Amino acid sequence: MTQHSETMLQETASQATTSPEKTQPVNVAILGAGDIAHAMATTLNGMLADERYAGLVRPYAVATRNSKERAQEFANKYGIPVAYGSYEQLYEDPQVDLVYIATPHALHADQAIACMKHGKAVLVEKSFTANAQQARRVLEVSRDTGQACVEAIWTRFMPSRKKLVELIDSGVIGEVTDVSANLSYPLEHKARIMDPQMAGGALLDVGVYTINFIDMMTPDYHLDRLNSVASFTSTGVDQQSTTAMWRSKPGKPTVMATATSSTLSVGTRRGMVMGTKGYMIVTNINNPEKVDIYNNQHQLTDSITLNEGQITGYEYQVVEAAKARMNGEIEAPSMPHADTLRVMEIMDSIREQWGEVYPFER
Incomplete structure (x- = not known):
């Protein structure tokens, strides 16, 4: 250890x-x-x-x-x-x-x-x-x-979150410019996933992790705008989507962030944080296992295990x-109410762009 x-x-x-x-x-x-x-x-x-x-x-x-x-x-x-x-x-x-x-x-x-x-x-x-x-x-x-x-x-409560933010703050990859996150699993055999009455679909089940990953890797950044596209299941819930977000913070470069989720495919589960001096690749944003750090020559400079000692996470x-x-x-300090509400508002904005409305919202 x-x-x-x-x-x-x-x-x-x-x-x-x-x-x-x-x-x-x-x-x-x-x-x-x-x-x-x-x-x-x-x-x-x-x-x-x-x-x-x-x-x-x-x-x-x-x-x-x-x-x-x-x-x-x-x-x-x-x-x-x-x-x-x-x-x-x-x-x-x-x-x-x-x-x-x-x-x-x-x-x-x-x-x-x-x-x-x-x-x-x-x-x-x-x-x-x-x-x-x-x-x-x-x-x-x-x-x-x-x-x-x-x-x-x-993922908000795991010790891995603190470690990843510390690495970014250390300047090892320079100023953050891009963040991407993917989480996709074949889930359409689950009735609740396919049910609009239960708020089914990829976004609220797996996409929420991609948005939280981006939010955690760019703390205190403001969401300026977002563009999102999606495809839908036969029952009318979102199946696959990609969302681009522009996030800003005074004195920092504007960050371009991309979140991809699906209930159809086996995804990479990968998170990437890219900067002016290098980049970090996080294995499994749904339960971070390790982070690999690369310099500006694409050389692996460090690999850090993130989930040692946990029971289940x-x-x-x-x-x-x-x-x-x-x-x-x-x-709770790791997920205060303001953060919960902010993520819910982002997902509302994404669904609004798609025109996805759950039956009980009509």
């Missing part, structure tokens, strides 16, 4: 220290039982067994929409004490501190609001909501109730959401 990786682990462990406000572990409930819910259950059990996170959280409950049997099956698999066959039963349980919302995009807003009005903090899977209007409504309830509300866009967002709950804060 590198010295940098050891430092990152120490920082993450220090973040998990419990506060005076709550000495007991944060009881985490999972809303939904799909693929991403299984990943979170695996993460929570991994955190229980990891001394860095000892005493911070515990998996407490799982709820499905209308199947106690399915919920119990999930609970048995992961050793979760409580299983509910309806979301309402979970809302009413006073022992739940933090709810991880793992349902389709179109359901996030109402579910997050219900949880917060019942005194629970929420960690809401990406995309946070289906559109910015819903996001504003959710964030308003967070402010009104004082409940923590965090978007679970895991989801643990970092859990730490920040749990700490927010414990400390009485309504947002």
Whole structure:
């Protein structure tokens, strides 16, 4: 393990220290039982067994929409004490501190609001909501109730983000001029992806990562304009798209950024940050594995591993959401509400250019 990786682990462990406000572990409930819910259950059990996170959280409950049997099956698999066959039963349980919302995009807003009005903090899977209007409504309830509300866009919370920004700030590639990001998976076998009523399509599911990557690599830059094109599935949701964004910051060159996503192809998952002295290539923007640094002669000068020591990668967002709950804060430092809303507004602008409107938005 590198010295940098050891430092990152120490920082993450220090973040998990419990506060005076709550000495007991944060009881985490999972809303939904799909693929991403299984990943979170695996993460929570991994955190229980990891001394860095000892005493911070515990998996407490799982709820499905209308199947106690399915919920119990999930609970048995992961050793979760409580299983509910309806979301309402979970809302009413006073022992739940933090709810991880793992349902389709179109359901996030109402579910997050219900949880917060019942005194629970929420960690809401990406995309946070289906559109910015819903996001504003959710964030308003967070402010009104004082409940923590965090978007679970895991790449924002990973130690790799800090390392990549440090490399850019070091000047190793000079001034940033171009950023590109691709994330594409064959996903059209999934019903929710093809369903307009569930805010399906590539943009909110995988495209959101490309936009977040660009946003993270150009922090404090202003979006001046964007142009976007897309193709659509037979059900009318976006299938493949490319978006060009021009981003500016006083005293810096204007950055040309390109985001590409698809539910049809096997993509490169690659992120690139290009500058006046060289460039960086990030392997897998969805869970950064390494970054290769090249000089102006296209020679590889360094290769840095980025994901050493992680359980699944989801643990970092859990730490920040749990700490927010414990400390009485309504947002997490790695993904504050302003950042969540800004990304949602960008995706609204992209869909507006395409003319893509979900049925419930009409």
